[in-house]
Amino acid sequence: MEIDIKDMGFQYNEEAPVLHHIDLDLNEKGLICIIGPNGVGKSTLIKCINKLHKPTSGTVLIDGKSVNDYKLKDLAKVMGYVPASANDTFSMTVLDTILMGRHPHSKVKATREDLHIVYEVMKELNIMHLAMRNFDELSAGQHQKVAIARGLAQEPELLILDEPTSNLDIRHQIKVTELLYNLAHEGKMTVLMISHDLNVAARYADKIIVMSTPGVIYDVGHPNDVITEEMIRYVYGMNCEVVYSHDRPHIILDTAISDEEMIKLHKDEKYVDKDA
Amino acid sequence: MDTEISADISEDELVDTYGHYLLKKLGFIAICVIVTVIVAGVAMTIGPYDIGFFECYRILFDHLMGNIGDVNKDWVICEARFPRIAAGIIAGVGLACAGAVMQSTMKNPLADPYTTGISSGASFGATIAIVSGITLINGQFSLVLNAFIFSLIPTAVIVVVSAMKRASPTTIILAGIAVMYVFNAMTTVLMLMADPNDMADVYAWQVGSLGITSKDDIPIMFVVTVIGVAIMWALSGKINVLASGDENAKTLGIDADKLRIFCLIVVSLVAAAIVSFTGIIGFVGLVCPHVARMFIGSDNKYLIPASAALGALMLIVTDLIGKTIIAPAVLQVGVITAFIGGPMLIYLLLKQKKEAW
Numbered sequence: 001m002e003i004d005i006k007d008m009g010f011q012y013n014e015e016a017p018v019l020h021h022i023d024l025d026l027n028e029k030g031l032i033c034i035i036g037p038n039g040v041g042k043s044t045l046i047k048c049i050n051k052l053h054k055p056t057s058g059t060v061l062i063d064g065k066s067v068n069d070y071k072l073k074d075l076a077k078v079m080g081y082v083p084a085s086a087n088d089t090f091s092m093t094v095l096d097t098i099l100m101g102r103h104p105h106s107k108v109k110a111t112r113e114d115l116h117i118v119y120e121v122m123k124e125l126n127i128m129h130l131a132m133r134n135f136d137e138l139s140a141g142q143h144q145k146v147a148i149a150r151g152l153a154q155e156p157e158l159l160i161l162d163e164p165t166s167n168l169d170i171r172h173q174i175k176v177t178e179l180l181y182n183l184a185h186e187g188k189m190t191v192l193m194i195s196h197d198l199n200v201a202a203r204y205a206d207k208i209i210v211m212s213t214p215g216v217i218y219d220v221g222h223p224n225d226v227i228t229e230e231m232i233r234y235v236y237g238m239n240c241e242v243v244y245s246h247d248r249p250h251i252i253l254d255t256a257i258s259d260e261e262m263i264k265l266h267k268d269e270k271y272v273d274k275d276a
Numbered sequence: 277m278d279t280e281i282s283a284d285i286s287e288d289e290l291v292d293t294y295g296h297y298l299l300k301k302l303g304f305i306a307i308c309v310i311v312t313v314i315v316a317g318v319a320m321t322i323g324p325y326d327i328g329f330f331e332c333y334r335i336l337f338d339h340l341m342g343n344i345g346d347v348n349k350d351w352v353i354c355e356a357r358f359p360r361i362a363a364g365i366i367a368g369v370g371l372a373c374a375g376a377v378m379q380s381t382m383k384n385p386l387a388d389p390y391t392t393g394i395s396s397g398a399s400f401g402a403t404i405a406i407v408s409g410i411t412l413i414n415g416q417f418s419l420v421l422n423a424f425i426f427s428l429i430p431t432a433v434i435v436v437v438s439a440m441k442r443a444s445p446t447t448i449i450l451a452g453i454a455v456m457y458v459f460n461a462m463t464t465v466l467m468l469m470a471d472p473n474d475m476a477d478v479y480a481w482q483v484g485s486l487g488i489t490s491k492d493d494i495p496i497m498f499v500v501t502v503i504g505v506a507i508m509w510a511l512s513g514k515i516n517v518l519a520s521g522d523e524n525a526k527t528l529g530i531d532a533d534k535l536r537i538f539c540l541i542v543v544s545l546v547a548a549a550i551v552s553f554t555g556i557i558g559f560v561g562l563v564c565p566h567v568a569r570m571f572i573g574s575d576n577k578y579l580i581p582a583s584a585a586l587g588a589l590m591l592i593v594t595d596l597i598g599k600t601i602i603a604p605a606v607l608q609v610g611v612i613t614a615f616i617g618g619p620m621l622i623y624l625l626l627k628q629k630k631e632a633w
Contacts, residue, residue: 050527076529087521089383090574095294100517104529108513115294119287129283131290132297134573154528 001063001078001157001190002027003049008058010044018044019215022058026192026207031184033201034194036211036218037236042194043084045211046160049192050081076104080156080189084163086143091135094146098122101153114153121152124179140167148176152183159183161193165200173197177204202227203248210235213266223249237262301578304571308585315589316361319596325352332357355491363489363497364591364609367550368560370501372587374543375561376568376579377508380519381539382438384445385624388561389547390617392448393430393455395558398544398551399481400459400466401426406481407470420496423548430455431544435537446625484557484610486595493553500549504542505584511539512576519574557610559617560587566620590616 003026011017018041026032034042047053049060051067060067067075080101091097095118102114122128125145130138135146144167151159161180165173181204184191195201201208202223210226212218212235219226227249232240239254257265281293320332327335327349335345335353344350375388389395401423405411411418412425430452437451463482467475480488489497508515514535518525522532550557568582591609594616598607 052523052526071529072526072531073529076527079527081523081527083521083523087383087524089385090380090519090569092516092573092575093297095290096516096573096575097520100520100524100528103513103517112291115291116287119290126283128285128290129281131285132281132293 002061003158004061004064005049006059006061008048008055008060010041010048010053011056017215019048019055022217024209024217024220026190028207029184029187029190030206031181031204032190032192032207032209033205034192034209034211035196035198035201037213040211040213041215042211043162044215046081046162046192046194050079050160051075052081073104076154076156078157080151080154080159082147082151082159082161082164084166084194086135086147088136088143093132093134094122094127094138095131097135097146098149098153101150104154117155118149118153121149124152125149125176141169141172144168145172145176156189158190158192161191163194163196166196173200180204198227198232198251202250203246214269216269227251233257234265237265298578301572301575301582305578305582305585308582308589312365312585312589312592315592315596316365319361319592320353320357322596322599323352323357325349327352359489359491359494360486360595361592362494363486363554364595365588366494366497366501367486367554367557368564368587368589368591369505369584370497370546370550370587371557371560372564372583372590373505373508373580374546375587376565376576376583377515377539378543378561379565380515380574380576380579381536382434382445382448383519383521384438384448385566385627386445386449386562386621387434387452388559388565389427389543389551390456390556390558390560391562391621392434392452393459394427394452394544394547395551395556396456396459396463397430398423398427398548399556400463401548402552403463403466403481407466417496419552420500420549423552424545426459427544427548427551428541430459431540435540439533480608481551481555483608484555484613485608486554486591487606487608488555489553497549497553501546504546504549505580507542508539509577509580511535512580515539515576516574519576555610557591557613559613559620560590562624563613563617563620564590566624 005022005024008019008022009017010019022045034045036042044053048055051070051072054068062070098118098121099110099114102110102117106114122131125148127145127149130142138146144164148164151161165176168176177200180191183189205223207221208223208226209220210218210231218235219231227242229240229242232238232251237257239257241252241254242249243252244250317329317332321327321329332353335349336358338345339350339354371389378387378392379385402419405419405422411422413421433455434448434452438448514530517528517530518532518535525532564586565579565583568579568586572578572582594612595609598609598612601607
């Protein structure tokens, strides 16, 4: 799947533009991570890609066709989404919840093939023992695994995940990221995920998209090229040392820079609201 | 059921476990239907003319087959007793399904046609038709159509309010209650202007009673409710996805807003068809889906039929209580459902996770 974002902007209202002139080509398979501090529009960007938001300017092309021209059902067959938080007002069993991922492909009733796919993803994510538990009885980490399982059961060409491992312990963070990495490298799907763990992103991503205030793309490229001390200082306002481990950059954080220094660093930024 | 299963379970074992789990849900629905049939039979035996349980069903069956034996008994069952029970079953099925669907599509455990004011809107439409004789069309469906048109006003209000950001489930219900007050006030104004002969009818509408439904009303109630419930059930898979959140629904290929509005229109139609002939029977749509959820969970494929069965059961049981508790006087069914539903609403309000405002 080829995603081509051209000069895209998004704002919730006139006073609060969120994304500015985003240009991005996502044409290769693999694991792509979006990183950046809070409030730079990472979630908004992915919601413009999967039609949850309508860009206020520019275009998002999926395989050469504007995302607005896709029917939701057709988009759901090729693009999956794992949101940052789960709704459990009227929850069903874990098995039923994951079966929902088959909705874009399935007929009225779940088929044996649907159940086979769900069985495989539950095994993969090590949540088989939860299959008949109710979703609202699970911990936040288990919720996240079930949501990922549902995204995988959808068997999309592109799986978009919004901070999929934020509630998981370190071991499960790595295991889930490795699973996504393997799926992306077996050619089963392209994985586009927002990550707050820079070291996990640096180690596993094939490509990193760095977003910075006030909703712009700072850099795009291989982790070895984009994860630099200068980038961390400018984008995150942190002093750090970047060392190499497993041939990938690894960040050792130092001190946070002052607010005054941060303002000075960003004073030439084109879209910054100078009154803010 | 035991919810823990082994991590090493084979695929076939998982499919079997899931199959048993679904079978238990069907079992629950079957039990509710059987109990409803038994209670309906018992209800048909009650009255001054002594007819046994099985004889009641035999008379009903013979009547349907066009094979009428004892004319008196046939009249007692088919003209006097059964229409009231049939109205209870249809109203219970329709209102409970409407409640289940509203709760799921609005992700709101407090929603039902009564708490959102839909029943009040429908009641006002029906009252206009009865008191003033003003209807949009002539004929059998005129009353229902009037009720339906006016039920769409509270529906539009809740759609607008729920689209607003930060509208909690409680806010939506409060908006519904506000609409309900406005419609009830307008209905009261109409009642003041009404012919004294119509007052009893309009009053019965306000309370909700199965005694005001005549035999001739049953086919219209039945047809509209069956079609509405069939549509809801056909959409149950999509409604499940919608209940998991609008973003989930959209990324799984469902236009959340369109589906919700369509479901609410169907709910309004069903509520209108029932309210037009029974008046405002409150809380059936609130209580029954919650009781069903306790036993079989929130999968609408099973929740809708289970709520339907429980709704039918609840209304004929409460009507039976109403007919016997202060006999020979009759307590309207709406009064009894309010006694059950009121405390249930308070319980659900207290259980709400989010702050009300």
